[in-house]
Amino acid sequence: MTKKSFPTLNRLLQMAVILVAFMNDNAFADGEAWPKEITLGYQKYGPLIILKSTGELEKRLQDKGVSVKWAEFQFGPPMLEALNANKLDFAVTGETPPVFAQAAKGSPLVYVANEPASPQGEGLVVKADSEIKSVVDLKGKKIATAKGSNAHYFLIQALAKAGLTLNDIEVAYLAPADARAALERGDVAAWSIWDYFYAAAEVQLATRTLTDGTGIVNNHAFYTSRREFVEKYPELIEIVLEAVRKTDAWVKNNPAEAAEKLAVHVGVDANILEKALRRSSYGSAHLTAEVVAAQQKIADTLLDIKLLPKVIEVEDAVWQSKDK
Template sequence: MSKNRFFACIRSSFFSRLLMGVVAAAITGTACAAGEAWPKEINLGYQKYGPLIILKSTGELEKRLKEHGVTVNWAEFQFGPPMLEALNAGSLDFAVTGETPPVAAQAAKGSPLVYVASEPASPQGEGIVVKADSELKTIADLKGKKVAVAKGSNAHFFLIQALAKAGLTLDDISVAYLAPADARAALERGDVAAWSIWDYFYAAAEIQLGVRALANGEGIVNNYAFYTSRRDFVEQYPALIDVVLDEVRKTDQWVKNNPVEASEKLAAHVSIDAKILEKALRRSNYGPEPLKPEVTAAQQKIADTLLAIKLLPYQINVQDAVWQPKGK
């Protein structure tokens, strides 16, 4: 072989390999862009109640994702706002909260939050409670009183709406922004007159403290639950999101059909009395589904309400954060 032909062959081989590499990279890039790749891990945020913690206790999600080489990591939070702060910061990939925390999280600068599904309304799962011997009988009686609530939680919006229905605003009461455990203790000590709270804390207060509800969410709020993620994560791994939601759906159906067994299983996992959990589970509704227009509109109402009372820094459009899977 001549010297010139030898180098021509090398050049031809080199450029062929280079072209093949470029094509392979393009194909890989397309696959990743389309979400066909699987991550090494997924980090899920949950609270000490609800379908995600039951799913955690079963290990079914780990079994499902093992074949794809995905490790499942779980992180417990006492309530929604700090969980979604972690999601916004990239520490979580998937989380479930009540209806108000995603609104506040979306308003954070550069928030990557997206809604991926919602659970049906469960208005009975929230209550504004007082001690059994309290002189307070109605929401209107809260005027001038101190009321505990977790700031930015679904119970916060519930309190706002319940007061509005009674012709009051937050300015008519003294608000004590407390996490659930601290709020319960404050009510027991008499440091606050009332407490706006959600299940399971609500059910626990009813059974263990004998509290009385001035109102629950019926006719006041929807009390939806939302599954959220980060836009970058869902766009790269839509198949993974589908798997998680499928396992949640299976768990939901089992809980709906077996509330006693579900409460006992959950009680063993979280060290909470099964009777408390059963009461909470029975007044919850189940089944994750894509956000319907009326659900998105309800979230927008929350955003507009919080903006009007200066609890949001600026106007947001909830629809902008609703994930629209490609091809669906």
């Protein structure tokens, strides 16, 4: 071998080392592109539980090597406590729980999408034979609602529209099942609640609605995740949202069939669920400036009445997807 050939050989060796390193780096990146598991929090109502029942998400992620785990919650605040504790990767709640969750110290919560407004999906109900005829008549009465929930904010705004505040009533902070029982026993005069519990009260408890959310609240549903998770696995989040959108479209076009499917998994009569589904809106999308502003109004309102511990900027927690 001549002296002149050595530089060429050295260059080839260097190129080989660089190529091996590049391949190793890419292999690591591919391995990091998908987690081994994603955990989704859901409630016994809405698109996520239907998506769970179809197994569609599992099918979409099978070839990525990602297993899907589901965690059920009765309502939003404890679900987002789990999200903040890194026990969930994706969750769906009403509009108020994310505001409280974002105010928690070191919260990793980010908004990734929302459903359209569904104000008719919340109601302030009393027994049909109650002497209470309007929201104004609730002054001095005990009213049940779930603390930190969308129905909590709805109650605040419904009272405000009637010229009242939380100081004018007695609030009983109860989970939905306990609140329903309290109304049935007569331990509370009214109940501020969301669907499907609202529809169940209308059908099964012979209640009367003082007001629903129309003209009072938007009642958006929000899909949330953790900042580290979405930044590390943005493609996975988009796959989940695509599956949600597909489920949304099916529910919108097939409410009766969706109610039958839900009934099997929820243990609630299909006619109740159909009532709730038909007054819901579907079509999840990334947050617009208008939706962010509406969430900021909730945060500011809760801060003004000293229910929120600190100032938050909702916009700071909105995921900026590349697909927006």
